Every structure is written in structure tokens, then in C-alpha cells.
Amino acid sequence: MPDNDEQSPSADTKPSGDVWLGGGMIVLALAVFAFSRSIKSLGLGENFDPGSKAFPLGLALILAIGGAIEIWHSRGAAPSSQPGDGRIKTTLILLGGLGAYVFVLPWLGFALSTLALGTSMMVWLGNTWLRSVIATTVLIAVVYGLFVVAFKVPLPGGVLNLPF
Amino acid sequence: MSELLQFHVLIPWILGMLFGIFVGATPGLTATMAVALIVPVSFYMPDPNTGLAMIIGVSFTAIFAGDIPATYLRIPGTPASAAATLDGHQLARQGRGPFALKVDLLCSCVGGLIGVGLLMTIAPQLARFALRFSNFEYFWLAILGLSMSAVVSTGNTRRGFMAAALGMLLATIGLDIISGAQRFTFGNAELMSGLGFIPVMIGLFGVSEVIRSVVAGLDNTMGKTPAGSADESNLRTAGGALWSHKGTVAKSSLTGTVIGALPGAGADIAAWAAYGLEQRTSKRGAQFGTGEVAGVIAPTSANNAAVAGAWIPALVFGIPGDAVTAIVLGALMMYEIRPGPLIFEQNPEQVSQIFNIALITQLLLLPCGYLGLRLFGWILKLPRSLVMTGVLVFSTVGAFSLRNSLFDVTVMAVFGVVGYFLEAKRMPLAPLILGLILGPMVEENFRTGLIKSEGSFLPFLTRPICLVLLALLMLAFVVPPLLRRFKPRQT
Numbered sequence: 001m002p003d004n005d006e007q008s009p010s011a012d013t014k015p016s017g018d019v020w021l022g023g024g025m026i027v028l029a030l031a032v033f034a035f036s037r038s039i040k041s042l043g044l045g046e047n048f049d050p051g052s053k054a055f056p057l058g059l060a061l062i063l064a065i066g067g068a069i070e071i072w073h074s075r076g077a078a079p080s081s082q083p084g085d086g087r088i089k090t091t092l093i094l095l096g097g098l099g100a101y102v103f104v105l106p107w108l109g110f111a112l113s114t115l116a117l118g119t120s121m122m123v124w125l126g127n128t129w130l131r132s133v134i135a136t137t138v139l140i141a142v143v144y145g146l147f148v149v150a151f152k153v154p155l156p157g158g159v160l161n162l163p164f
Numbered sequence: 165m166s167e168l169l170q171f172h173v174l175i176p177w178i179l180g181m182l183f184g185i186f187v188g189a190t191p192g193l194t195a196t197m198a199v200a201l202i203v204p205v206s207f208y209m210p211d212p213n214t215g216l217a218m219i220i221g222v223s224f225t226a227i228f229a230g231d232i233p234a235t236y237l238r239i240p241g242t243p244a245s246a247a248a249t250l251d252g253h254q255l256a257r258q259g260r261g262p263f264a265l266k267v268d269l270l271c272s273c274v275g276g277l278i279g280v281g282l283l284m285t286i287a288p289q290l291a292r293f294a295l296r297f298s299n300f301e302y303f304w305l306a307i308l309g310l311s312m313s314a315v316v317s318t319g320n321t322r323r324g325f326m327a328a329a330l331g332m333l334l335a336t337i338g339l340d341i342i343s344g345a346q347r348f349t350f351g352n353a354e355l356m357s358g359l360g361f362i363p364v365m366i367g368l369f370g371v372s373e374v375i376r377s378v379v380a381g382l383d384n385t386m387g388k389t390p391a392g393s394a395d396e397s398n399l400r401t402a403g404g405a406l407w408s409h410k411g412t413v414a415k416s417s418l419t420g421t422v423i424g425a426l427p428g429a430g431a432d433i434a435a436w437a438a439y440g441l442e443q444r445t446s447k448r449g450a451q452f453g454t455g456e457v458a459g460v461i462a463p464t465s466a467n468n469a470a471v472a473g474a475w476i477p478a479l480v481f482g483i484p485g486d487a488v489t490a491i492v493l494g495a496l497m498m499y500e501i502r503p504g505p506l507i508f509e510q511n512p513e514q515v516s517q518i519f520n521i522a523l524i525t526q527l528l529l530l531p532c533g534y535l536g537l538r539l540f541g542w543i544l545k546l547p548r549s550l551v552m553t554g555v556l557v558f559s560t561v562g563a564f565s566l567r568n569s570l571f572d573v574t575v576m577a578v579f580g581v582v583g584y585f586l587e588a589k590r591m592p593l594a595p596l597i598l599g600l601i602l603g604p605m606v607e608e609n610f611r612t613g614l615i616k617s618e619g620s621f622l623p624f625l626t627r628p629i630c631l632v633l634l635a636l637l638m639l640a641f642v643v644p645p646l647l648r649r650f651k652p653r654q655t
Binding site: 020021039049050055056066070094102114117118126135136143147151 | 205208322323325326329330332333336340342343345346347348371375378379547548549550552553554556557558560561564565568570573574577580581589590591607610611614615617618619
């Protein structure tokens, strides 16, 4: 069951720098600089076109500068409240569940993987197994009626080749 | 207009609007999410106008519906409803919640009608003027839109600019439109055409909200069902209140439309500005915040008018006014409708259909909104865990169904996580979306402009309209802080 041991991130706090955000932006910018080398470009100056690398590099530079300013502004600021252990665990379980869902979707198909994810999510959020299974089944039936029957969308059937 | 008034168009349209009411009235779900989730469904409508009607219908109704929990629970359903929590909620505490919401519904309809009327009047004239624009002007216009969205964004301006740059960077993924070179595709064929706009949107606004809700600790009930009261108001009594404040309605709708038309300034800023303006100019300004009817009328007229106002730059220049319009603009492009001044000359029928849809939506808002008021208690009884699971399931199917691509589902999940972390760091998402939409416009016009001018930057800085846009760009840094001054301090 998720816990509530930290104030919501949307709570109104005085804006200040954030080391993690700044660092993340700098890492992203460095990745863009590195991967830009593989772009086959006309190069600067040809046909007066700055080339296909120019924009990504310029934007990466903006992100790097923004990231550096973020880190600069975080100096002396009170450290942002750290999420509690329970909250980190909740985040990891949820992200793991989402990742697993995306991974098994092509193998199990939409119906089975969604039944597994939906039911476990509802049980985790405090509902009974029976209620969770029924609610998720109804959701899947609604999706089936709307997308598969009405819109003719072939949802992934998985290795069992279910209808969806 | 008659082709819009057919059963096969009206039924999905009304169902879409009811979906907008449901999402808007559910605390924690946003109007942007409502539009992002309805877009995949709309593509399966047999007639493009039906799909457009659903999307436009949802964008207006979700804004109104956000006022319902704002009034009863003091929890704005959408950011545009935050100003409605002040006097609307005070009226609800006095047992006059149903009256406040009926006034709100009428104001939303009238505000929307005034906004659409101004859109129909101004947009064609502006389009004629916009025909003079070339690459140099479009470059500055897109920069202006991006800067505005960054400057007015909640959080702070620095992060707004970083979000805009991040959005533009994401837009560079795929084939370069000028040279055809592959950028950041890593040999993946599905990345050649770039990141799918709709899966990114669904991830940023749908999945990230599910993650945020669950991690923040999900209260399985969405709120207390509003208690019954002795309020026996009907639409006639609400109409009487509206008539006695007709000046406020007109002034707030105009304010809403103008602010909505500013690129980057959305319905939330419009609602606060109208509230602040009314508070300062009303003789009963001191009573605002205690349950004053004008305090309900001003923001609720303005927020729906702003949705219409945001369509002015979107249709004329292809520059979205806010996140909702950015998604609608992305959807229009998928319908092969290219907004810009030429659309008014080359496809006037399509433009007039969009105007008609927006107009009829305001009239349909009345019965749909009234039904929403009646059903709000039922919405609150739904377990939040079921709503969030439903959002996750519909997000997945919505992302998949556009191109029958599991890769798009992965993109949606990745951006759900990205959106969650960015919001946790108070990074505004609206400039990111505008960056994603306007990035190609900025790059293409900059590079084409340079090719045209044989490498000279002078036309960017010396053409008369460019100079005006540059002046507006400078104003963009001055006006929003002034607008914020209108936002009253919440107690």
C-alpha cells in the first residue's frame, strides 16, 4: 500500500536550484554532444544551411547552461526534502510494474497483461481480489467493445493468440 | 452546419463532451489529459468532422467541469478552475453550491460564445495580414510563443526555458526535414518519423498523473459527496444573476479571449486576471472571497473564453496558445489540416466547420454540463484506484491504437516516467509540449531563412514585422509579471 510520508511535489515552495535536475540536464546535453557526432550533416556553411547538427547542439548548449545555473542556484539552499523509504519503494514498485507490463504486453497479449497489471494495482491500492478482478475485467471488456469491436483495432494477442 | 447536426456526428460529440465532464470533474485529472485521451478515439470516427467535434467538445467541457469540484470541494478539477475555488466554494459552504454552479455553467456557455464570436471575427482578418509573413517572421513568432509559455509557466522561468529547449530537442529526433539526415534514431526504423506526438502527450499527462497519484498516497475516495441543501435555484434564477452582471460577463469574456490568444498564456492565467480585474473595478471588491456572485462570474466566463482565444494564434499562425490547444493542433496535423494563414484561403470550408463546431459546442455545453452537475455525486463515489487503473488502461490502448505500434506504448511509458520526475522537480510541462510542436517550425524557418538570405542574419533583425515581433518578445518578459499582480493572494 503506498504511503504518504512526504509533501506533494506540487506544494508551493520557493523556487531554488535543484542539483539533480541541473545534473540531469548536463548529462543529457553531454549525451546529445556525443551522439551528434553520428549525424551525417552537410556541415556548417554549405549552401548557407547551418546543417542538421546545429539545432540539437545549440539546444544541448542551452540545457547545459540551464543545468549549470540550476546547480549554481542550489548552493546554500536548504536541501530538498528526501522522500522516505516507503515512498521510494512505492515509486520503484510502480515503475517496475509499468516496465514489466510494457515488456510482457507483446508476449501475453493485451487482455492477460492488463488483467495482471490492473488487478495487482487495484489490490495494492487496497481493494479486495474479487473486486479488483471484476473491475479490471469490466475495464478490459469496455476497451474490447470500443476499440476491437467498434474501431477494429487489432490489440496485441500475444503468444496464445488471444482475440486481443 | 447541417452536416454537423446529424445523429452520427452528434452522438459521439455528446459522448466525448460527457467524457470531458467526467475527466474535468475528477479531482487530479486535467483537461489536457482529457484531450490527450480522446484523440486516439477520435481518429476512428468515420468522418473527420466527428473526430474534430469530439476533440473540440472535450477541450471546452473539461474546463467547465473543473469548476465543479472547485466549488464543492475546493479542489480545482483543472488549473483553469483554481480561481473558481474562492467565491464558488464560499457560496457552496453557504448551501448555495448548486446556484453557483448553474451561474458557472451559464457563464461558461456565454464566455465561450463570446470567445468563439471574437475568434470568428478576428482570425480571418489576422490571416489576411499573416500572408505577409515569411520564414523570418515565422521564426520570431514561434520563438515568441515558446518564450511566452516559458515566462508565464508555473514553477519558474528558468525551468520553463529548459522545458521548452527539451521539447525542441525531442522534436529533432527523426529525419532532418531539410537535409534528410537521421538524427538520434539509433538505427530504429520507428524513430525515423520522430517521436509520436500523441503517445508522448498521453505519457506526460495520463501515465505521469497515475504515477504521481499512487506515489503521493492514493485516497481511495475522491471526496465527500456534496451534501444536499435547501438551494432550490434553477437555470432561470442563475440566468437572472447573470443578467444583472452582464457587464462583468462581457468584460471577463473579452479579457479571457485576449489573454487566451497570447501564446503560452492559458485559461488559468485568464481566469485569475479576470477575477483580479473584477475585484479591483467592482464596487463590492472588498466582498470578494466571501461568496460574491461576481467572483464566480468573472473567472468562469474568462476560462472558457480563453479556450476560444487560444484558437486564434493556433489557426492563424499554427502557434498553440496553451497545452490543450497544442494537442488539438497536433491532432489537426494528423487529420492533414495544416493551420496557418493559407488555410483560410485554400480550405475555407474546413475553417468554417471548425468555427461551427466551436459554436455548437457552447450550446451543447448547457445540457452536458447540467447532466455533469447532477452526476457529480456519482463521480465522487467511484473508487480512485479504479479511475487510475482505467486511465492507465485507456492510455495504453490509446497510445497503441494510433499506429498499432507497441513501440508507441513504450514511448508512452517512458514519457510517463519522464513527466512524473519533471513535475516532481517543478519543471513545467506546457513549454515542453510547445517546444515539441514549435521546434520543427523554429528550425525549418531559421534554416530556410538563412538559405534565402544567403547566410545573412540581417533580414531576421531588420524586416518591419520582425522588429515588431522582437518588441513583443521583449514585452513578453514584462507583461506576465504584471498579470501575476492581478492574482489575489489565496487565504
